[in-house]
Amino acid sequence: MMKKIFVLLFLAFVASATAAQIKDVKFVCDAKKCEMGFLFASEEDLPTFFQKYDAAAKKLTVGFSNTDFALGEGNYDIDGASEWVKSMRVFKDNYRGMQFLKIEMNVGPSLSGDKNEISLEGSNFLLKLKGNKGKAWTLSKIFAQKKKEADKRALEEKKAAEKAALEEKKRLAEEKKAAEKQAIEDKKAAAKAAAEEKKRLAEAKKAAEKQALEDKKAAAKAAAEEKKRLAEEKKTAEKAALEEKKRLAEEKKAAEKAAAEEAKRLADEQKNLDKAVKEGGNISALLPGVKEFTVLMGSGMEQFRLVADDAIDIKYVSGPDKASVVTIGVAGPQKSPVFNIGAGSLVKSATWGANGLKLQLPVGLRPVILVQDGALVLQTSENVIKKDGFIFWSARPDGIFVRDWMKAADASQNFDAFINKYDKESKKIVSGAQVFHLKPVVRELIVVDDEIDMYAGPNENSQIINRLSFGDRLVNMDLVGLYYKVQSGARVGFVNRRSVSYKDELSAVQQERLKQVDKERGELAEGSVNIASQLDGMYEDRVTYSSFGRRDPFVDVKGLVEEGINIDQVELVGIIWESDVPMAILVEAKNPSISYTLKEGDKILNGKVLKITETDVLFLIQEFGVSRRYSMGLPDKYGGKK
Numbered sequence: 019m020m021k022k023i024f025v026l027l028f029l030a031f032v033a034s035a036t037a038a039q040i041k042d043v044k045f046v047c048d049a050k051k052c053e054m055g056f057l058f059a060s061e062e063d064l065p066t067f068f069q070k071y072d073a074a075a076k077k078l079t080v081g082f083s084n085t086d087f088a089l090g091e092g093n094y095d096i097d098g099a100s101e102w103v104k105s106m107r108v109f110k111d112n113y114r115g116m117q118f119l120k121i122e123m124n125v126g127p128s129l130s131g132d133k134n135e136i137s138l139e140g141s142n143f144l145l146k147l148k149g150n151k152g153k154a155w156t157l158s159k160i161f162a163q164k165k166k167e168a169d170k171r172a173l174e175e176k177k178a179a180e181k182a183a184l185e186e187k188k189r190l191a192e193e194k195k196a197a198e199k200q201a202i203e204d205k206k207a208a209a210k211a212a213a214e215e216k217k218r219l220a221e222a223k224k225a226a227e228k229q230a231l232e233d234k235k236a237a238a239k240a241a242a243e244e245k246k247r248l249a250e251e252k253k254t255a256e257k258a259a260l261e262e263k264k265r266l267a268e269e270k271k272a273a274e275k276a277a278a279e280e281a282k283r284l285a286d287e288q289k290n291l292d293k294a295v296k297e298g299g300n301i302s303a304l305l306p307g308v309k310e311f312t313v314l315m316g317s318g319m320e321q322f323r324l325v326a327d328d329a330i331d332i333k334y335v336s337g338p339d340k341a342s343v344v345t346i347g348v349a350g351p352q353k354s355p356v357f358n359i360g361a362g363s364l365v366k367s368a369t370w371g372a373n374g375l376k377l378q379l380p381v382g383l384r385p386v387i388l389v390q391d392g393a394l395v396l397q398t399s400e401n402v403i404k405k406d407g408f409i410f411w412s413a414r415p416d417g418i419f420v421r422d423w424m425k426a427a428d429a430s431q432n433f434d435a436f437i438n439k440y441d442k443e444s445k446k447i448v449s450g451a452q453v454f455h456l457k458p459v460v461r462e463l464i465v466v467d468d469e470i471d472m473y474a475g476p477n478e479n480s481q482i483i484n485r486l487s488f489g490d491r492l493v494n495m496d497l498v499g500l501y502y503k504v505q506s507g508a509r510v511g512f513v514n515r516r517s518v519s520y521k522d523e524l525s526a527v528q529q530e531r532l533k534q535v536d537k538e539r540g541e542l543a544e545g546s547v548n549i550a551s552q553l554d555g556m557y558e559d560r561v562t563y564s565s566f567g568r569r570d571p572f573v574d575v576k577g578l579v580e581e582g583i584n585i586d587q588v589e590l591v592g593i594i595w596e597s598d599v600p601m602a603i604l605v606e607a608k609n610p611s612i613s614y615t616l617k618e619g620d621k622i623l624n625g626k627v628l629k630i631t632e633t634d635v636l637f638l639i640q641e642f643g644v645s646r647r648y649s650m651g652l653p654d655k656y657g658g659k660k
Contacts, residue, residue, distance in 0.1 A: 038065045038085045040119070045103060047152040052102065052128075056080075056121075058141040059088070067143070068118075071132035078123045078132065080145070081111075085119040089161055096160060101126035102152045128152070273594075278613050281591045281603045285610025305368060305375070307348055309392075311413040313364070322365045322385075322396040324375075330389045334374060342379045344387070345371070346394055364398055371496075463492040463504060463518040466528055470518075472511040476501035483511050489535035492518065508649065510634075582623040583614055590635055590650045600630040 039059040046053060058064060066083040087108050095105045106123045123129075128149050135146040312323040326348045334347020351370045359365050364385060367378040377396070379385070385398040465486050472484035476498040484506060486492075492504035492513065501512040524532065583604070591613075592603040599617055606612045616635070620627045625639040628647065637648045 038063050038082065039088055040082070040085060041088045041158075043106075043121070043157040044155070045152065046154045047150055050150055052147045052149050052152045054103070054145040054147065056082075056143040056145070058143060061141040064138075064141075064143070066116075067136070069132045069134060069136075069145070071130070073130070076125055078125050078129055079120055080123075081118040081120045083116050083118050087119060087121075089158060094157060094161065095164075096155060096157075097153065100153065101128040102147070102149075103129070106157075273597075274615065277592065277594060277601075277603055277615065281605055281613045282611055285589075285591060285605045285613075305370065307370075308375070311359070311368075312411070313359075314410050318399055320364045320398055322377075324377075324394045326375075326392045326394070329392050330394050335387060335389055335394070338379050338384065342381050342383065344377045344379060344396070345373050346375045346377070347373070348375045364396060462521060463494050463502060463513075464521055464524065464532065465490040465492070465513075465517060466519050466524070467517045470513055472504070472506060472509065472513055473501070474511055476503070476512045480512070484509055486513070489532050489539070508647070510631075582621050583616075584623045585637055585639075585648065585650065588614065590652060593630060593632060593635070593652065595632050602627070602630050602635045 040056050041059050042057045044055040044057065046055070065085045068081045070079045070081075071077070072079070089108075091108045091110065093105065093107050096103050098104050102125065104124045104126060106121055108119070108121050111118055111120050128151075129147065134148075137144045137146060307327050308324060309327060310323070310325040312325075314321045314323075324346070326346075328348060331347050335344070337344040339345075359367055364383070365377050365379060369376050369378075379396075383398060385396040388395040388397070465488055468488055470486050471482045472486055473480040474483050475481075486506065490506065492502075492506050494502055495505055495510070496503040497515070498512065500515055502515050502518060503510070503512055504518075519528075587607055588604040589607055590602060591605050591610075594601040594603070602616045604614045604616065616622075616627050616630075618627050618630050622637060624641050625637055627635065628638040629636040634649050634651045637650070639646050639648055
């Protein structure tokens with residue numbers, strides 16, 4: 019918005035309806051000061067005035083309401099080297115329903131503001147300027163002088179144009195005479211050239227016939243050579259195809275050998291870890307790839323420190339996103355359970371995802387993030403402990419250590435004590451690679467549209483594998499673009515994210531409708547816990563032993579049979595997904611050195627392999643005339659094996 023300072027000269031409230039007129043503009047300087055005068059034709063009906071300076075453009079604009087300019091609107095050059103006024107543009111402009119005559123001046127360094135003093139001497143309106151050096155001028159005289167010079171130039175240009183026209187007329191006459199003479203010469207030359215061209219064409223025809231005969235002979239020779247070359251290339255291609263087939267067979271054999279060795283290595287690691295758990299040995303209290311979690315709170319500050327096995331690249335630290343999740347580019351598994359940290363208010367949970375380690379922060383929290391080598395530090399103002407002193411805890415491979423400097427010195431807490439103190443409702447889950455698992459956090463999604471489709475892939479063109487209706491509960495597994503990857507019962511698929519919501523995001527109307535639907539279905543009693551989830555059922559306290567994700571240890575194992583692999587005796591340790599044909603790698607539960615590779619359609623005892631995905635293998639079992647499906651997942655899914 020333009021900032022204008024209006025100065026009322028004589029009329030305080032109402033401007034005169036009669037237009038004033040500026041006859042001339044003068045600029046004078048004496049030993050004391052310089053001033054610019056705007057000479058009005060009359061002392062009556064003087065207008066409203068304003069001045070405005072644009073420092074960036076070095077322009078001073080003065081404006082007079084309802085005023086005409088005797089010399090007319092337009093551009094006026096004064097003195098391009100002047101430190102005061104170099105040139106001016108006179109034009110009219112409307113502002114808030116009133117017409118203003120604006121004089122926009124390009125100025126030098128001596129004019130640097132719009133706080134210039136003004137005064138009135140008769141009909142002369144004066145703009146008093148700071149400074150006393152400047153060349154005086156009168157705009158009308160400059161205008162008259164430049165008009166005189168322009169008239170003189172116009173007269174000289176007119177005489178020059180008349181002289182040029184006369185010379186052009188003479189030149190055209192001479193050119194006409196020369197053109198007529200040239201036409202006669204051209205006619206003679208054309209006749210001579212036509213005779214020569216006729217002779218040349220006859221010679222060219224003879225040469226073309228000779229060249230055509232030679233080209234025919236060369237083409238026949240080239241065709242014979244090309245036929246010979248194609249035969250040689252075919253022979254070379256057949257030889258290369260045979261070598262490529264041999265190379266692919268060797269690569270396939272090497273890949274199968276590497277897969278078997280990897281399966282054996284994973285089985286040995288699991289066996290050693292199970293042995294350590296059974297014998298009471300130390301198991302890391304951290305996620306794989308992380309050396310230490312440390313939290314420090316107190317004196318108005320809270321700090322979370324993570325030390326990783328590998329260096330952390332600042333380019334791969336992102337967030338917090340809309341879900342308040344920070345993602346850190348640290349190498350680790352593609353997926354893992356979600357772990358509740360429990361202590362402190364800065365970091366709530368940690369998990370591995372496809373892009374790295376994910377830390378869940380409170381909603382709206384934006385901590386300072388620092389990365390140096392293999393350490394990442396998050397820091398923010400502390401709002402939990404309102405006392406001087408510090409509370410410190412650290413998770414390391416050999417346990418949890420807590421220190422409260424506001425109290426007497428405490429002995430280092432072990433892992434069980436730490437869990438009981440900071441998350442009493444969680445359940446300790448001992449698995450092959452994850453001991454720092456306090457409680458799986460699965461946010462439950464609820465269908466909010468009347469009916470939706472569940473797709474096999476994250477797009478509408480994928481196969482529809484299920485129909486869902488309002489109120490159905492889904493386990494949120496991942497977010498892929500516009501689609502959530504969810505689990506409904508035994509099925510895993512994708513639904514549009516606009517068709518589902520978390521319970522705490524439902525509107526009041528949707529919540530009431532959900533209560534009514536649940537009541538009609540008889541699925542959820544008042545105060546009961548919903549399916550958030552099906553995972554909680556995996557960790558209920560009804561069983562006092564841990565199978566570490568394997569089959570029920572109290573079911574008898576009879577060994578492999580000749581009719582096929584017994585899936586009750588094997589474990590899934592890997593899936594080869596990048597090849598054209600997906601393959602699953604299984605090992606014997608009691609002897610991991612024996613492994614098997616299965617493809618879709620391969621037979622097993624009383625059934626076959628129905629489907630192989632990136633994370634699961636689905637079997638079709640037929641026993642006693644009844645068909646059933648059985649799914650076996652990779653070890654890192656939900657922190658255990660199916």
